Amino acid sequence: MKKYTIIIGIMSLLGALLLLGGCGTTQENPPTGNNPGEQPAQEDKFADYLAYQDNTRYVYEGQGNEYASYTTYVDYSTGDRVQLRTNNGGTEMVRVLVLDAGQIIQQLAQGETYYRENLTKSSKLNSKGEVLLKEPLTKGTTWTLPDNRKRTITNVDMELSTPSGNYKVIEVTTEGEDSAVMDYYAPNVGLVKSVFKGTDNYEVTSTLSKLEKSTPLVQNVKAYYPNIDDGKIHTTTIQLSFKTNDITKQVFEQEFKKKAANQGKLIGDNVKIKSLHLNQDGRVYVDFTKNLVAEMNAGAGYEGMILQSIANTLGDYYGVSEVNLTLEGEPYASGHVEMKKGEFFKVDHKNVVEKS
Known part of the structure; x- marks a missing residue:
């Protein structure tokens, strides 16, 4: 039961951080990630990290827990905001992420949402929600979350290999009292890997395994x-x-x-x-x-x-x-x-x- 509770919390965090890849991009042929040199993290615009790819099924393979594998779709994208739908086999969760003043903020996280409705302008949005990423995109940028966890950009221009391709990524580390989560983001692709580390060497990973384009x-x-x-x-x-x-x-x-x-x-x-x-x-x-x-x-x-x-x-x-x-x-x-x-x-x- 303890591990199950921990994982539900992890998936809530991971799903919230699924932000980062295609709603703002206008490139006809965005980088595939097969060549790390294509994606120098330092040269990309901050908005590229809220550029989720439309009409694409993001498939993540997991290790360490049954809920670590999941899929993500973009329900809606409207320039400065994106609505994501995450399905981990146990539930579907919808989140709204907003680009505002050099920050990407999760303004809504709603579980058990099996219907599809545009919530990007909903009255449920919390403008003071959880900050997922903020400028400057440099090593050492740190901020504190409402629950007092500390979130820090701990690496930039880091090379990372996944089943879906090779990327240059930004590493963001979230430190809790007894745990840490490392998330790795590539511009115009998004979250490519997450690693949760808990007590007693407990570790769960979720890695982007493929991008299924033109998939409704x-x-x-x-x-x-x-x-x-x-x-x-x-x-x-x-x-x-x-x-x-x-x-x-x-x-x-x-x-x-x-x-x-x-x-x-x-x-x-x-x-x-x-x-x-x-x-x-x-x-x-x-x-x-x-x-x-x-x-x-x-x-x-x-x-x-x-x-x-x-x-x-x-x-x-x-x-x-x-x-x-x-x-x-x-x-x-x-x-x-x-x-x-x-x-x-x-x-x-x-x-x-x-x-x-």
């Missing part, structure tokens, strides 16, 4: 569709594919327009999802264009199944029990179903046939 984030999602033959809602598994900066509502909109096997589609071809988000009250809010009703062309029973299918799909995806469904900002109203302001659709599985 793929999520397997349970979707619900009405079946007019048996009057029940059936489930199926769909794959949602996201590139960096893809908008989640648009991906769901495209999926809802598809006809599942032996089932009807959820929205008409001309219907748009105007907004979709998880609110601070723990509910999902989804707003459709008014033609949702006209293009539905359904009787009362089938309409209710369609609405329940939408609520179940979005509710399960975001992990909530209530969905606020509106038509261009107004409560849903069709003649068959009349919702009042502040009324929500409940996620309900009573009339559901699970996919065998």
